[in-house]
Amino acid sequence: MGVCRTLVAIDGFNAFFYPHTRVFKEKKEVVPPNKVTLTEGFLNVTKFDWCNSVVVLTVDEIAIAEKDHISHLPRYLLGKEGFEHLDPFVPIAVPEYSPKELLSCMNYYRDRKWVQPIEGLDDEMSFVSGNNPYKLMNLCAPL
Known part of the structure; x- marks a missing residue:
């Protein structure tokens, strides 16, 4: 046990904590992320109880509506629930292209x-x- 090393990479992780999705019900009602089945799987994968593995996530401004842009920082993009879900985590600054x-x-x-x-x-x-x-x-x- 603990022999296999694993890397999980998820882009736009903050979309799981934003109140709106681009998924609609039959009556054109917006489905919240916690009602999308796939969300639970991604949240389980990102728990901190892994052994011999690493989870790399990105937060993305694209996942939130244009009118809601206040900050590009992870704390804002994830919201309180998302930030607490990832605790403890190590933020990594990505520099500009060389x-x-x-x-x-x-x-x-x-x-x-x-x-x-x-x-x-x-x-x-x-x-x-x-x-x-x-x-x-x-x-x-x-x-």
Whole structure:
């Protein structure tokens, strides 16, 4: 027992604690996250009683409505219930892209045909986005 090492990664974990979802009942009523069956499984996976494992979560502003944006910090995005659910946890700051990471991301976008191979586009996107991954993604989305 305890021999197998496990990594669990969940993106946008704060969506499980936001009062609204994008799931609707037959009568177009919004279903709260605690009524979605999948939520219970994800909450059980993120309990702190694991052995030989790590759970990596991200909190994401996309999961909350635009009008509710007050802060981008995990404490706000998770809310009291979500923050207490993850206690104890170790927050990890994710720095901006390095020039090499930005180039790799832009090459990925070009490979998928999401952006055109335009001369000087990488430098322009680096400047406009400030090497921020989320801003870069949003800037490249309409291209």
